[in-house]
Amino acid sequence: MPEAGRCENRVSAPRRPGSWRLTTAGPRGTIDRSWLGKTSRYNDVANWAYADLPKAFRPDTTARSFTVRTVADLEEALSAPNDTLIFIEAIMDPFDAPTAVINGGNNGADLDYGPRGPQHRDNMLIRPAE
Numbered sequence: 642m643p644e645a646g647r648c649e650n651r652v653s654a655p656r657r658p659g660s661w662r663l664t665t666a667g668p669r670g671t672i673d674r675s676w677l678g679k680t681s682r683y684n685d686v687a688n689w690a691y692a693d694l695p696k697a698f699r700p701d702t703t704a705r706s707f708t709v710r711t712v713a714d715l716e717e718a719l720s721a722p723n724d725t726l727i728f729i730e731a732i733m734d735p736f737d738a739p740t741a742v743i744n745g746g747n748n749g750a751d752l753d754y755g756p757r758g759p760q761h762r763d764n765m766l767i768r769p770a771e
Contacts, residue, residue, distance in 0.1 A: 671738045675746025675767040677760050679736070691730045704728055740769045
């Protein structure tokens with residue numbers, strides 16, 4: 642997501658009643674991918690229309706749902722009137738994470754599997770940017 646930039650970037654907005662669903666673009670599990678299985682199918686979860694969740698629980702809901710992929714999408718969602726529940730599904734790059742999260746996953750893999758474990762094979766987990 643070049644327009645949105647790294648996940649360390651922040652957007653400030655007024656507080657409002659809301660719910661967030663963070664989804665990685667297609668696959669899930671940025672932390673799982675930093676632990677083991679960067680591109681493995683076992684870290685993939687089927688896509689679903691998460692932004693429709695409020696309607697699934699209450700078909701006559703007045704909640705507003707948004708799916709955001711860019712900063713512009715997020716700004717639009719955050720500028721919606723603050724008179725009902727706002728449900729935001731944020732689609733994130735599955736490999737975009739703060740360095741501390743990636744290092745935590747890498748360290749967890751080292752604790753689980755030891756120095757000769759599968760995490761040391763090529764492309765097995767997300768590594769911090771160099």
